[in-house]
Amino acid sequence: MFSVAIDGPAGSGKSTIAKLLAKELNISYIDTGSMYRALAYKAAISDIDLENDLEIEELLKNTELSMDKEKIFIDGKDVSGLIRSEKISNLASKISKNKEVRKFLVDYQRKISKEKSVVMEGRDITTVVLPHANYKFFLDASVEERANRRYKQLLEKYGSADLEQVKEDLIKRDEADRTRENSPLKIADDAVVIDTSKESLDQTLARIIKIIRG
Ligand code: DC
Numbered sequence: 001m002f003s004v005a006i007d008g009p010a011g012s013g014k015s016t017i018a019k020l021l022a023k024e025l026n027i028s029y030i031d032t033g034s035m036y037r038a039l040a041y042k043a044a045i046s047d048i049d050l051e052n053d054l055e056i057e058e059l060l061k062n063t064e065l066s067m068d069k070e071k072i073f074i075d076g077k078d079v080s081g082l083i084r085s086e087k088i089s090n091l092a093s094k095i096s097k098n099k100e101v102r103k104f105l106v107d108y109q110r111k112i113s114k115e116k117s118v119v120m121e122g123r124d125i126t127t128v129v130l131p132h133a134n135y136k137f138f139l140d141a142s143v144e145e146r147a148n149r150r151y152k153q154l155l156e157k158y159g160s161a162d163l164e165q166v167k168e169d170l171i172k173r174d175e176a177d178r179t180r181e182n183s184p185l186k187i188a189d190d191a192v193v194i195d196t197s198k199e200s201l202d203q204t205l206a207r208i209i210k211i212i213r214g
Contacts, residue, residue: 002027002117004212005125008139009174009185010089011146013196013204014121017139019070020205022119025212030112032122032129033092034072035065035105037083040091042074050094060104067112084157086169093173096123097180106183124183126191135212136191139204145197146170 004021008014015031022029042048042063048055066073071080082088095101102124109129113120120129126136141149147167154161177185187193192211196204 001113001115003113003130003133004119004135004137005130005133005191006119006121006137006139007123007126007185007188007191008121009123009146009177010170011150012139012141013149013201014139016201017196017205017208018119018121020201021208024205024209025117025119027117027119028112029070030067030109030118030120031070031072032105032109032120032125034067034080034083035108036092036096036101037088038065038072038074038079039063039101039105040088040095041079041083043095044088044091050091050098053098053100056095056098057100060100065105065108084153086154086166090169090173093176097176097182099182102182123177123185126188127186128183131188135208136188137208138187138191138193139196140193141195141197143167143171 006014006018018031019029039059043050043056043059046059048059050056064075071078072083073079106129109120112118113130122129126133126138147163147170150170151161151163151166154166194204194207
């Protein structure tokens with residue numbers, strides 16, 4: 001199977017780029033962040049203590065995760081529209097530190113990539129999930145630019161947002177994602193690094209397509 005792996009911090013443009021790229025290549029788009037978000041959502045509504053390994057293990061044993069196109073289901077329920085809030089962003093970052101959670105999701109992600117060609121994006125796709133992907137990219141942008149993008153997304157979705165709070169949350173979440181013990185966000189030696197701060201998403205996309213098509 002053919003695979004493109006994309007990593008980067010929140011707001012780097014990786015979701016938008018990965019989605020458009022998958023469309024262009026006519027293969028599946030896999031948003032792995034949504035999987036961490038869906039588990040965080042279930043943990044929150046089940047009142048699970050994210051620091052308690054036993055409670056998390058129990059949650060994983062009793063959870064069925066599935067995806068259909070860009071929708072994500074937990075125990076058969078479509079949670080796609082419920083997992084984009086700042087609260088779930090922060091809980092997803094917390095739950096993603098757990099070793100068992102990572103194993104559960106990495107196994108699931110690898111299984112998908114064996115069944116179909118994918119553009120898969122997240123934090124550890126180029127380094128852990130698909131280290132032998134056909135193409136590997138690391139997208140980044142300045143904190144200001146990333147916070148602005150995230151702010152606009154939240155404003156569009158929820159009608160209100162606080163830019164300073166968004167920026168503060170983003171910095172905290174990045175720090176946690178980059179410094180955690182298990183599969184931290186880092187640049188793979190053989191990934192192409194792209195700074196998306198100063199170019200439009202269309203320009204970045206064109207650059208990536210050129211690399212892939214040669
Ligand atoms: O990409 P996102 O913002 O939807 O991801 C939410 C959180 O999930 C992020 O803060 C860290 C975690 N995550 C991860 O640890 N590994 C991935 N492959 C994808 C996301």
